[in-house]
Amino acid sequence: xxxxxxxxxxxxxxxxxxxxxxxxxxxxxxxxxxxxxxxxxxxxxxxxxxxxxxxxxxxxxxxxxxxxxxxxxxxxxxxxxxxxxxxxxxxxxxxxxxxxxxxxxxxxxxxxxxxxxxxxxxxxxxxxxxxxxxxxxxxxxxxxxxxxxxxxxxxxxxxxxxxxxxxxxxxxxxxxxxxxxxxxxxxxxxxxxxxxxxxxxxxxxxxxxxxxxxxxxxxxxxxxxxxxxxxxxxxxxxxxxxxxxxxxxxxxxxxx
Amino acid sequence: xxxxxxxxxxxxxxxxxxxxxxxxxxxxxxxxxxxxxxxxxxxxxxxxxxxxxxxxxxxxxxxxxxxxxxxxxxxxxxxxxxxxxxxxxxxxxxxxxxxxxxxxxxxxxxxxxxxxxxxxxxxxxxxxxxxxxxxxxxxxxxxxxxxxxxxxxxxxxxxxxxxxxxxxxxxxxxxxxxxxxxxxxxxxxxxxxxxxxxxxxxxxxxxxxxxxxxxxxxxxx
Numbered sequence: 001x002x003x004x005x006x007x008x009x010x011x012x013x014x015x016x017x018x019x020x021x022x023x024x025x026x027x028x029x030x031x032x033x034x035x036x037x038x039x040x041x042x043x044x045x046x047x048x049x050x051x052x053x054x055x056x057x058x059x060x061x062x063x064x065x066x067x068x069x070x071x072x073x074x075x076x077x078x079x080x081x082x083x084x085x086x087x088x089x090x091x092x093x094x095x096x097x098x099x100x101x102x103x104x105x106x107x108x109x110x111x112x113x114x115x116x117x118x119x120x121x122x123x124x125x126x127x128x129x130x131x132x133x134x135x136x137x138x139x140x141x142x143x144x145x146x147x148x149x150x151x152x153x154x155x156x157x158x159x160x161x162x163x164x165x166x167x168x169x170x171x172x173x174x175x176x177x178x179x180x181x182x183x184x185x186x187x188x189x190x191x192x193x194x195x196x197x198x199x200x201x202x203x204x205x206x207x208x209x210x211x212x213x214x215x216x217x218x219x220x221x222x223x224x225x226x227x228x229x230x231x232x233x234x235x236x237x238x239x240x241x242x243x244x245x246x247x248x249x250x251x252x253x254x255x256x
Numbered sequence: 257x258x259x260x261x262x263x264x265x266x267x268x269x270x271x272x273x274x275x276x277x278x279x280x281x282x283x284x285x286x287x288x289x290x291x292x293x294x295x296x297x298x299x300x301x302x303x304x305x306x307x308x309x310x311x312x313x314x315x316x317x318x319x320x321x322x323x324x325x326x327x328x329x330x331x332x333x334x335x336x337x338x339x340x341x342x343x344x345x346x347x348x349x350x351x352x353x354x355x356x357x358x359x360x361x362x363x364x365x366x367x368x369x370x371x372x373x374x375x376x377x378x379x380x381x382x383x384x385x386x387x388x389x390x391x392x393x394x395x396x397x398x399x400x401x402x403x404x405x406x407x408x409x410x411x412x413x414x415x416x417x418x419x420x421x422x423x424x425x426x427x428x429x430x431x432x433x434x435x436x437x438x439x440x441x442x443x444x445x446x447x448x449x450x451x452x453x454x455x456x457x458x459x460x461x462x463x464x465x466x467x468x469x470x471x472x473x474x475x476x477x
Contacts, residue, residue: 081388103399113384
């Protein structure tokens, strides 16, 4: 087994009285593609969002490259901004709602992290941004405002923006859930292409058919714990747990 | 009604009104600029997670929102000197009243703009690894500014009109100068009609300029 890039130990997350994640241990190794499925409210997005500290942990530890994130002093763990920024540079995220910056052009959106976070010279950032946009098939839209693009195009820009930072892990939080059905394919094709490049990715999704082909590992999350973990064949075709079977039945027929 | 209009005596003293007109513009511009500074300080305090910063700012803002503007003028002119045991020039007292008033309202305008930016924008920037300072500077504030422009302009117009209260402190603004001209000419109808028109010209011109500025600042939308 390869050494994990990212490890999570004993993760709990509470929103007030609501105990969303109830003790999760988890690790990601280079090249793994992990699909996280589960009903709405199962905590799958929250779980993903803990990994780049979009959510603060209520309990638990996150380790990156064998180093624990956070600073412990007198039994209290604090998360200095500098550490979190460093984690987020290495763990990129693509959101359901794209979250492009509307006051910047497509090209500026993709350059932004390179210039502002990595402190790169504009010409160099521009070159990288153009390459990333070319990869997602949007070379012709570099000067457009995000508001003028379709949802599928916006999401591809968001992917290019995340890729520009050269993250070691990419998190996808339901990347196709807010898209019109006819636009889902173009985004999934881009994600598939990233899979072929051997990138390490985590995907929260309702597209079970896609998850089956995409993932090296599938996690079924229910009631804030990993209910079932295995290969796509194990979890999606021959689930052992009754809860997983019921979840898949409710999804009905989907094409593998 | 057989009143015979006669603008002659007013026109003869138009230089007095012109001085008042310029003083009104001067006090408005100075108070807007200082008000922006006060507003920025207040909004930074107000949005701070530290209670000892946010509470005083909130109280300050509420105080100004719930008291009549003329009371602020009187307070700075008649009350503050008692505390400091120095008398304040009417101009200084008026600028203090106007800039703290507008600062309190600007702070709310700024805050409204910043909190109106969707959570996704903060998250999108944070997920790239931006520090809080960088995301404010690069992502939040530029977008918030374009949303602040219309209420900011509206607030500044209020301030421009409120400058007339400076006349109660005997500051030589347009209204005060009009009172002087009236005292010399006994022509209230002509005098106050003239300055009403002068205020109108000032505000209409300012609103045209504001519209230009607004168009530039909100171009991407």
